[in-house]
Amino acid sequence: TQLLEQSPQFLSIQEGENLTVYCNSSSVFSSLQWYRQEPGEGPVLLVTVVTGGEVKKLKRLTFQFGDARKDSSLHITAAQPGDTGLYLCAGGVGGTSYGKLTFGQGTILTVHP
Amino acid sequence: EPEVTQTPSHQVTQMGQEVILRCVPISNHLYFYWYRQILGQKVEFLVSFYNNEISEKSEIFDDQFSVERPDGSNFTLKIRSTKLEDSAMYFCASKTSGGAIGELFFGEGSRLTVL
Numbered sequence: 001t002q003l004l005e006q007s008p009q010f011l012s013i014q015e016g017e018n019l020t021v022y023c024n025s026s027s028v029f030s031s032l033q034w035y036r037q038e039p040g041e042g043p044v045l046l047v048t049v050v051t052g053g054e055v056k057k058l059k060r061l062t063f064q065f066g067d068a069r070k071d072s073s074l075h076i077t078a079a080q081p082g083d084t085g086l087y088l089c090a091g092g093v094g095g096t097s098y099g100k101l102t103f104g105q106g107t108i109l110t111v112h113p
Numbered sequence: 114e115p116e117v118t119q120t121p122s123h124q125v126t127q128m129g130q131e132v133i134l135r136c137v138p139i140s141n142h143l144y145f146y147w148y149r150q151i152l153g154q155k156v157e158f159l160v161s162f163y164n165n166e167i168s169e170k171s172e173i174f175d176d177q178f179s180v181e182r183p184d185g186s187n188f189t190l191k192i193r194s195t196k197l198e199d200s201a202m203y204f205c206a207s208k209t210s211g212g213a214i215g216e217l218f219f220g221e222g223s224r225l226t227v228l
Contacts, residue, residue: 033217042117042204042219043156088156099144099211100169103156 002027004091006104013079014112021074021087021107029091032065032072033101037086046087079111115139117220119205125226129194134223136188136205145188146206146217147180149173156204162188163211195227 004025013019023032031050035043047056049065049072056063060083062075076083086108090101118137126132138145147159161168162180179191188207192199202222208215 041221042206044219045216048216090156099146099208099215099217100158100161100171101148101156101217102158105155 002029002091002093002102004089004102004104006089006107008107009105010108010110012110012112015080016078017111019076019079019109021089021109022071023073023089023091023104024071025091026070027091028069029093029102030069031092032069033090033092034063034072034074035088035090037088037106043088043090076109079109081111081113084109084111115218117205117207117218119203119220119223121223122221123224123226125228126195128197128227132192132195132199132225134190134192134203134205134225136190136220137186138188138205138207139218140186142207142209142218144168144208144211145180145182146208147190148204148206148219149201150204150222151198151201159190159203168211192225195225197227200225200227 006023031048033048034046037043047063052067052069054065060077064073086106088106089104092101120135145162148156150156158171160170160174160180177193181189202224204222205220206217208217
């Protein structure tokens with residue numbers, strides 16, 4: 001069974017601070033995806049990383065996939081209240097698993113003005 | 114913008130009753146999924162569906178669960194005899210291609226409450 005451990009579970013910071021969310025596993029994933037989920041809605045994809053060591057930037061968000069493809073991080077620079085939400089990492093495997101994703105437990109981020 | 118739509122948004126049912134959750138995936142998508150999220154817990158994979166058959170299912174997806182694509186547009190999840198522990202948010206998702214890469218589009222979810 002593949003598991004993804006996401007940390008921290010809760011993060012409460014002031015506007016303008018930087019933060020990092022971690023996603024770790026003992027298993028190798030073909031891809032690692034980061035989602036954001038608003039209350040009462042489904043997860044919405046932010047980014048997919050597929051190559052070990054890959055770094056992707058989305059405005060103030062930086063995503064990294066570990067060299068061994070077992071871990072990933074999400075770094076937010078100068079957080080804003082609009083970044084408040086639930087962030088989920090999810091790992092995918094290739095082959096015949098048809099896109100089944102294993103999700104982490106999520107990080108609830110609160111950015112205070 | 115195309116989206117995955119789910120109905121009902123919330124259903125309350127008595128234990129032992131049958132429930133059907135409905136989903137309309139994005140029209141050109143070929144791969145369909147159901148996930149669920151028990152309150153306060155992880156999003157969990159239930160089943161994937163391609164070419165009118167189940168591709169993969171999790172341990173959660175036992176004989177009480179079934180999926181169907183009856184008319185080429187709807188994708189349904191049926192729970193034959195609901196249990197209290199089936200209370201959760203159920204998400205339908207679809208994508209254009211299989212494998213680990215490619216965006217998975219989620220619906221807004223159907224909240225099932227079993228009393």
